[in-house]
Amino acid sequence: MQTELSTTLGVEHAVFGFTPFPAVAAAISRAGGFGVLGAVRYTAPDDLARDLDWIDAHVGGRPYGLDVVMPARKVEGVSEADVEAMIPPGHRQFVQDTLAKYGVPDLPAGEAAGWRITGWMEQVARAQLDVAFGHPIRLLANALGSPPPDVVARAHDRGVLVAALAGSARHARKHKDAGIDIVVAQGYEAGGHTGEIASMVLTPEVVEEVHPLPVLAAGGIGSGEQVCAALSLGAQGVWLGSMWLTTTEADLHSPALTRKLLAATSSDTVRSRALTGKPARQLRTEWTDAWDGADSPGPLPMPLQGLLVAEAVSRIQRYEVEPLLGTPVGQIVGRMTAERSVQEVFDDLTRGFERAVDRINRIAGRSDR
Amino acid sequence: MQTELSTTLGVEHAVFGFTPFPAVAAAISRAGGFGVLGAVRYTAPDDLARDLDWIDAHVGGRPYGLDVVMPARKVEGVSEADVEAMIPPGHRQFVQDTLAKYGVPDLPAGEAAGWRITGWMEQVARAQLDVAFGHPIRLLANALGSPPPDVVARAHDRGVLVAALAGSARHARKHKDAGIDIVVAQGYEAGGHTGEIASMVLTPEVVEEVHPLPVLAAGGIGSGEQVCAALSLGAQGVWLGSMWLTTTEADLHSPALTRKLLAATSSDTVRSRALTGKPARQLRTEWTDAWDGADSPGPLPMPLQGLLVAEAVSRIQRYEVEPLLGTPVGQIVGRMTAERSVQEVFDDLTRGFERAVDRINRIAGRSDR
Numbered sequence: 001m002q003t004e005l006s007t008t009l010g011v012e013h014a015v016f017g018f019t020p021f022p023a024v025a026a027a028i029s030r031a032g033g034f035g036v037l038g039a040v041r042y043t044a045p046d047d048l049a050r051d052l053d054w055i056d057a058h059v060g061g062r063p064y065g066l067d068v069v070m071p072a073r074k075v076e077g078v079s080e081a082d083v084e085a086m087i088p089p090g091h092r093q094f095v096q097d098t099l100a101k102y103g104v105p106d107l108p109a110g111e112a113a114g115w116r117i118t119g120w121m122e123q124v125a126r127a128q129l130d131v132a133f134g135h136p137i138r139l140l141a142n143a144l145g146s147p148p149p150d151v152v153a154r155a156h157d158r159g160v161l162v163a164a165l166a167g168s169a170r171h172a173r174k175h176k177d178a179g180i181d182i183v184v185a186q187g188y189e190a191g192g193h194t195g196e197i198a199s200m201v202l203t204p205e206v207v208e209e210v211h212p213l214p215v216l217a218a219g220g221i222g223s224g225e226q227v228c229a230a231l232s233l234g235a236q237g238v239w240l241g242s243m244w245l246t247t248t249e250a251d252l253h254s255p256a257l258t259r260k261l262l263a264a265t266s267s268d269t270v271r272s273r274a275l276t277g278k279p280a281r282q283l284r285t286e287w288t289d290a291w292d293g294a295d296s297p298g299p300l301p302m303p304l305q306g307l308l309v310a311e312a313v314s315r316i317q318r319y320e321v322e323p324l325l326g327t328p329v330g331q332i333v334g335r336m337t338a339e340r341s342v343q344e345v346f347d348d349l350t351r352g353f354e355r356a357v358d359r360i361n362r363i364a365g366r367s368d369r
Numbered sequence: 370m371q372t373e374l375s376t377t378l379g380v381e382h383a384v385f386g387f388t389p390f391p392a393v394a395a396a397i398s399r400a401g402g403f404g405v406l407g408a409v410r411y412t413a414p415d416d417l418a419r420d421l422d423w424i425d426a427h428v429g430g431r432p433y434g435l436d437v438v439m440p441a442r443k444v445e446g447v448s449e450a451d452v453e454a455m456i457p458p459g460h461r462q463f464v465q466d467t468l469a470k471y472g473v474p475d476l477p478a479g480e481a482a483g484w485r486i487t488g489w490m491e492q493v494a495r496a497q498l499d500v501a502f503g504h505p506i507r508l509l510a511n512a513l514g515s516p517p518p519d520v521v522a523r524a525h526d527r528g529v530l531v532a533a534l535a536g537s538a539r540h541a542r543k544h545k546d547a548g549i550d551i552v553v554a555q556g557y558e559a560g561g562h563t564g565e566i567a568s569m570v571l572t573p574e575v576v577e578e579v580h581p582l583p584v585l586a587a588g589g590i591g592s593g594e595q596v597c598a599a600l601s602l603g604a605q606g607v608w609l610g611s612m613w614l615t616t617t618e619a620d621l622h623s624p625a626l627t628r629k630l631l632a633a634t635s636s637d638t639v640r641s642r643a644l645t646g647k648p649a650r651q652l653r654t655e656w657t658d659a660w661d662g663a664d665s666p667g668p669l670p671m672p673l674q675g676l677l678v679a680e681a682v683s684r685i686q687r688y689e690v691e692p693l694l695g696t697p698v699g700q701i702v703g704r705m706t707a708e709r710s711v712q713e714v715f716d717d718l719t720r721g722f723e724r725a726v727d728r729i730n731r732i733a734g735r736s737d738r
Contacts, residue, residue, distance in 0.1 A: 003732055014732070168636055169703075188557060189567035197635050198558035198567035200589030200598060201700040205635060220569030229569060229598035231732055232725045266566050266574060267537055331570040334538075356601045357733045363372055363383070363600055364726045 001227065001353055005182070005214040005236040009034060009063055009138060009161075014237030015227065015349060016216055017342075018067055018141075022051040022058075023249040027342035029062035034237075036065040036141055045127040052135040065139030065163075066132045070125040070147050080307070087300065087308050094297050095312050098290050102324055104315050129154070139163055139182070143193065146178035165218070167195025167202070169209040176210045183210050184239050187219030191242045191330035193280045194219065194271060199230065207234035222332040224352020228360070242330040248341045256320040257327060258339070266334030275313075275328065277305030283326035283333070287316065370596065370722055374551065374583040374605040378403055378432055378507060378530075383606030384596065384718060385585055386711075387436055387510075391420040391427075392618040396711035398431035403606075405434040405510055414496040421504040434508030434532075435501045439494040439516050449676070456677050460666050464681050467659050471693055473684050498523070508532055508551070512562065515547035534587070536564025536571070538578040545579045552579050553608050556588025560611045560699035562649045563588065563640060568599065576603035591701040593721020597729070611699040617710045625689040626696060627708070635703030644682075644697065646674030652695035652702070656685065 006014035012032030019025050025035030037055065042048040055064060129151060132140070140147070140155045141163040147155075155162045156179075163182035166172035172183045185206040186192075187199030197205075199219040207215045217230035218239035230238045244250055246261050260283060270284040274291035277300055282288065291299055299305045316324045340348075361367050375383035381401030388394050394404030406424065411417040424433060498520060501509065509516070509524045510532040516524075524531045525548075532551035535541035541552045554575040555561075556568030566574075568588040576584045586599035587608035599607045613619055615630050629652060639653040643660035646669055651657065660668055668674045685693045709717075730736050 001732060002734060169634075170636075187567060187569065189570050197700055198556060198569065198589055200556065200568045200595060201558050201635050201703065204592060204594055205703060220567055223573065225573055225602050226569060228601040228729060232597040232601055232729055233594050234728075265538075266570050267539075331566055334570065334574060354733070357729055357735065359603075360597060360601055360726055360729060361735075363370060364723070365371060366726065366730075 001231070001237075001350065003214070003231070003236040005216075006034075011063060013346065013350065014231070015346070016065075016237055016239045017244055018239060018241040019244045019250070021244070021249065021251050022055050023251065024244045024247060024342060025064055026055045026058040026060075027247075027249045028244070028346075029059045029064045031343050031346040033346060034063060034065065034139070035059070036067050036139065038067045039125075039128045039132070040067075040069045040143070042128060043124065045131045048128055049131045049134075052131065052137075056135060063136075063138040065141060065161075066128075066137050067141040067143060068125045068128055068132075068147075069143045070122060070151065083303060084307055087304050088297070091297050091300060091308055094295070095308060098287070098324075099312055099315065102286070102321055104312075104321050104324070105319055107311070107315055107318065126151075133158060133160075141165070141182075141184065146175050146180055149178070152179050163216070165193070166206060167193075168197060169202075169205040171195075172206040172210050172215075176213055180213070182214050182216060184216045184218050185235070186239075187217070188271070189281070189331040190219030191269075191281050191333075192328040193276070193278050195279075200233070203230060203233040203235055219330060220332055222335045224349045224354070225356040226332075227349055227353050228356035232360075242332050243336065243345060244342065245327065245329060246336045246339055247345060248339055252327075254317060254320055254325070256322050257317075257325050260322070260325060261327070261329065261333060261336055262338065264329075264333045264336075266331040269329060269331055269333060273299035273305065275306070275309065277302030280328055281330055282328045285324055285326040287324040287326060370600075370606075370719065372583070372600070372605040374585075375403075380432060382715065382719065383600070384715070385434075385606055385608045386613055387608060387610040388613045388619070390613070390618065390620050391424050392620065393613045393616060393711060394433055395424050395427040395429075396616075396618045397613070397715075398428045398433045400712050400715040402715060403432060403434065403508070404428070405436050405508065407436045408494075408497045408501070409436075409438045409512070411497060412493065414500045417497055418500045418503075421500065421506075425504060432505075432507040434510060434530075435497075435506050436510040436512060437494045437497055437501075437516075438512045439491060439520065452672060453676055456669065456673050457666070460669060460677055463664070463666050464677060467656070467693075468681055468684065471655070471690055473681075473690050473693070474688055476680070476684055476687065495520075502527055502529075510534070510551075510553065515544050515549055518547070521548050532585070534562070535575060536562075537566060538571075538574040540564075541575040541578050541584075545582055549582070551583050551585060553585045553587050554604070555608075556586070557640070558650070558700040559588030560638070560650050560702075561697040562645070562647050564648075569602070572599060572602035572604055588699060589701055591704045593718045593723070594725040595701075596718055596722050597725035601729075611701050612705065612714060613711065614696065614698060615705045615708050616714060617708055621696075623686060623689055623694070625691050626686075626694050629691070629694060630696070630698065630702060630705055631707065633698075633702045633705075635700040638698060638700055638702060642668035642674065644675070644678065646671035649697055650699055651697045654693055654695040656693040656695060 001013040003014045015033040017028035020038040025037040028035035161181040164175040165184045203217045214236035216237045216239040217235035272288045370382040372383045384402040386397035389407040394406040397404035530550040533544045534553045572586045583605035585608040586604035641657045
């Protein structure tokens with residue numbers, strides 16, 4: 001699975017793996033792919049520095065990257081407290097009522113909410129970048145629009161390629177105009193923030209729109225046959241996120257969540273604004289159902305919703321309250337039916353890819369070549 | 370583009386084209402694909418007989434099929450008038466108010482609503498079948514679940530293959546259990562009635578679920594690269610519907626609608642219950658927006674909604690009231706940017722398919738073979 005982009009980056013397979021877990025990121029790169037560590041959960045730059053040091057020691061000299069969540073537009077002089085003050089009391093009450101209904105205990109005294117998507121606040125993301133540029137990252141991805149121009153310039157000065165996610169051709173064009181190097185076309189079926197356009201339609205539209213920039217296809221990819229499909233659509237590689245959640249190297253800290261992921265079918269996700277305020281695909285749970293229900297006050301816009309639910313999500317996770325327990329994940333969750341190592345996932349991807357290429361050649365009447 | 374199924378049916382390309390227009394169906398089969406005429410708009414069996422006669426005279430001896438909309442469960446002794454009586458007056462008022470807001474004129478005296486999805490009523494569909502089995506159809510497709518067992522048996526007695534649409538693996542399994550021969554996996558991005566699962570995920574799930582039955586991939590396919598992707602996912606062919614709407618052989622009877630289709634992007638469709646009561650992807654219009662709006666009484670269940678809006682849709686179409694004018698169409702509408710003949714669409718599909726196969730072989734390191 002060699003494309004121009006995988007050759008440029010010096011990796012064996014044009015398979016990019018996004019993950020919040022350093023051990024998974026390192027294993028992806030060691031297996032011949034390109035591991036990308038998600039930084040959004042790191043509140044303290046020191047924690048990120050520690051984990052990047054760990055990756056450097058365990059990646060075997062292979063290239064890897066970092067994914068941040070950085071808004072293109074800066075909001076000056078607004079603190080987290082200012083944003084918290086914008087949350088209506090009725091919304092806070094709905095959260096507390098829903099938690100009470102399921103008997104979700106409080107966090108132990110002195111334990112802060114661990115789940116906070118504060119990485120998307122620009123000052124946090126910039127502190128992460130200061131750390132990251134001190135490590136040998138080869139790629140910087142941004143999940144929330146194009147990064148600011150000075151960040152793109154700083155990356156380019158260091159020979160770091162910049163990638164950005166797009167859910168439409170129009171969105172992708174903005175990335176190209178902002179000097180981005182790689183566009184990740186994120187289809188409707190993908191986990192996390194997604195648009196309405198499915199990968200089958202979106203990938204070739206983005207490829208055509210940003211030509212000659214390389215495009216990675218994201219959304220719905222978890223087998224070698226799906227890799228072959230995505231590359232048929234013109235992508236120079238694939239971007240997988242969900243698949244790694246149930247690998248043995250992943251560290252979900254929740255046997256109940258792992259069980260739910262392994263049991264879920266492709267019909268068990270929902271695109272909901274309940275987690276961050278923007279539509280994000282995730283496991284459908286009684287928590288997302290509550291936000292979609294008749295009594296719901298409706299999710300708040302980003303970043304208010306993320307702040308509103310941060311403590312609740314931490315409590316649900318800490319006590320593994322099964323009916324409410326969820327995570328961002330794509331429709332490919334239906335294929336995640338057993339825990340496997342990252343290497344096993346890669347072996348399966350490469351075997352499936354070869355099978356698909358054989359089959360396509362037979363259909364094209366080239367099997368005798 | 371030769372698969373086991375295309376060989377069985379004796380067609381050159383594993384491309385199945387669904388269309389309401391006899392001239393398009395015949396042109397698809399003449400171009401080496403497999404044309405499937407949609408019967409749902411035929412209220413009178415004689416009209417269907419006339420159009421099938423026309424196809425027989427113009428298809429050049431190539432095989433073709435028929436698509437009906439037949440409920441698996443029979444509702445005994447219920448007339449169209451009984452069903453009409455179940456529509457709440459508030460819903461009728463909403464339709465009239467919305468039409469009045471846009472100044473949509475009444476139909477001329479004596480002119481009946483031409484647009485009626487009455488084909489889904491079982492007695493109508495059965496009358497269609499009596500006609501169809503008198504013609505050399507090779508395939509009978511049903512868009513609404515498995516056809517009743519006696520219909521499947523009748524088709525098999527005549528050597529007619531039976532296909533049914535499915536939006537999930539569970540749904541596809543029911544078709545297999547009902548003795549269906551071919552499953553059409555209809556992805557989220559498809560036009561008309563669709564589920565939530567996108568083609569990239571749905572196709573391989575259905576292939577695995579109904580193995581060894583052949584699967585056709587539907588949804589998001591309009592280029593040879595997309596054909597290659599769908600076949601990579603294990604499909605034995607592709608099922609295209611939207612693409613033919615803007616061919617020169619199509620007969621939309623509405624220059625305004627053709628203009629809207631040619632101008633629409635992949636972001637300009639919506640999955641709405643406004644047309645039939647079940648979620649169906651269609652052009653997003655001020656009509657679908659009205660049904661999604663705050664004042665909307667909400668669409669009624671099938672078949673009530675279809676009966677409720679039948680006259681309104683006819684009036685909107687007859688007077689080409691542009692803001693309200695729509696049609697079922699998939700996200701692939703973004704690729705429909707110029708009127709072309711059916712043959713030109715096929716030439717484009719086959720060229721794109723060969724390009725994609727070349728590219729995949731290069732990526733797989735087989736370009737030297």
